[in-house]
Amino acid sequence: MRSGMVAVVGKANAGKSTLVNVLVGEKVAIVSPKPQTTRNRILGVMNREDAQVAFVDTPGIYRSKTALSDLMMRTAETSAKDVDMLLYVHDGHKGIDDSDIALMKKFRAFGVPMIIAYTKTDILPKENIPADAEKLAEAGISCDVYPVSARKGKNIRKLEEAIIALLPEGERLFPEDVLSDKSEKFMVGEIMREKILLRYDKEIPHGIAVIVNTFRKREEGNIYDIDLDIICEKSNHKAILIGKQGAALKETLSAARKGMESFLGAKVFLTAYVKVKDDWRDKPGLLKEYGYGSEE
Numbered sequence: 622m623r624s625g626m627v628a629v630v631g632k633a634n635a636g637k638s639t640l641v642n643v644l645v646g647e648k649v650a651i652v653s654p655k656p657q658t659t660r661n662r663i664l665g666v667m668n669r670e671d672a673q674v675a676f677v678d679t680p681g682i683y684r685s686k687t688a689l690s691d692l693m694m695r696t697a698e699t700s701a702k703d704v705d706m707l708l709y710v711h712d713g714h715k716g717i718d719d720s721d722i723a724l725m726k727k728f729r730a731f732g733v734p735m736i737i738a739y740t741k742t743d744i745l746p747k748e749n750i751p752a753d754a755e756k757l758a759e760a761g762i763s764c765d766v767y768p769v770s771a772r773k774g775k776n777i778r779k780l781e782e783a784i785i786a787l788l789p790e791g792e793r794l795f796p797e798d799v800l801s802d803k804s805e806k807f808m809v810g811e812i813m814r815e816k817i818l819l820r821y822d823k824e825i826p827h828g829i830a831v832i833v834n835t836f837r838k839r840e841e842g843n844i845y846d847i848d849l850d851i852i853c854e855k856s857n858h859k860a861i862l863i864g865k866q867g868a869a870l871k872e873t874l875s876a877a878r879k880g881m882e883s884f885l886g887a888k889v890f891l892t893a894y895v896k897v898k899d900d901w902r903d904k905p906g907l908l909k910e911y912g913y914g915s916e917e
């Protein structure tokens with residue numbers, strides 16, 4: 622039996638959360654085409670007869686502008702210490718430039734085993750793969766590189782075996798039925814945020830926080846009552862979020878409700894209020910209130 626903690630690191634939008642979901646086999650982290658989708662450190666646990674791997678999904682690395690993104694950067698870096706291994710996720714279809722090499726070297730210097738998942742192979746020319754592997758070797762990045770497609774499920778099992786082979790022998794760190802350290806209530810708020818990320822552009826999704834006030838399963842029937850606040854950082858954002866006669870919000874809530882229903886395997890009654898808290902992303906007190914405290 623092998624087991625251990627694996628920090629999943631890399632640039633924002635590389636495909637880290639998608640890969641963690643595929644490896645765990647369940648949705649433990651939300652995914653969107655926008656950077657900064659993942660804000661918290663999320664544990665996703667893969668259980669097998671002969672192994673248990675606890676993946677620590679992290680916010681990606683990018684230039685930070687607000688107190689929230691500072692916090693996310695620190696979360697990414699501290700999560701990468703005190704683990705058995707690093708899984709560095711690289712977006713293969715973006716090529717490899719000096720900033721990638723620098724970031725890989727930085728994580729490499731942590732002194733724990735590291736594997737590179739070169740992902741999104743479904744959307745890049747095959748011949749890029751050996752060329753990029755050579756680039757990495759020339760730059761002195763000595764770890765193994767696994768080309769995968771999380772979206773198409775390609776080469777995932779090979780990557781899984783490679784990860785397990787690098788982990789120490791040992792018993793499970795978590796009970797076998799544990800998939801994540803986050804609650805269903807947390808995921809429901811995240812699903813709301815995911816649908817907002819998918820629907821709105823520019824600063825709006827990045828300025829959103831979701832607070833789940835009620836998360837209650839009814840005594841009868843497989844039904845949840847969910848009541849939440851959507852916080853935006855500017856009043857003009859609120860107007861855009863709601864849309865003409867509430868049409869935009871209505872569609873977004875409907876998508877969120879469906880996402881929650883499929884996550885919970887139950888019927889959901891969803892109520893949402895949109896509120897404005899000016900520039901909450903720069904206010905440490907509000908950050909904490911909205912669940913973005915330091916998790917170290």
Ligand SMILES: Nc1nc2c(ncn2[C@@H]2O[C@H](COP(=O)(O)OP(=O)(O)O)[C@@H](O)[C@H]2O)c(=O)[nH]1
Pocket residue numbers: 632633634635636637638639640651652653654655656657658659681740741742743744769770771772773
């Ligand atoms: N084509 C393709 N897109 C992917 C793949 N993995 C992730 N993506 C997309 O890349 C974007 C960022 O993914 P996400 O997992 O949120 O990245 P993260 O910020 O590193 O966690 C999303 O739009 C994903 O659907 C993949 O294997 N192939």
Ligand SMILES: [Mg+2]
Pocket residue numbers: 637638639650651658659678679680681
């Ligand atoms: Mg993510």
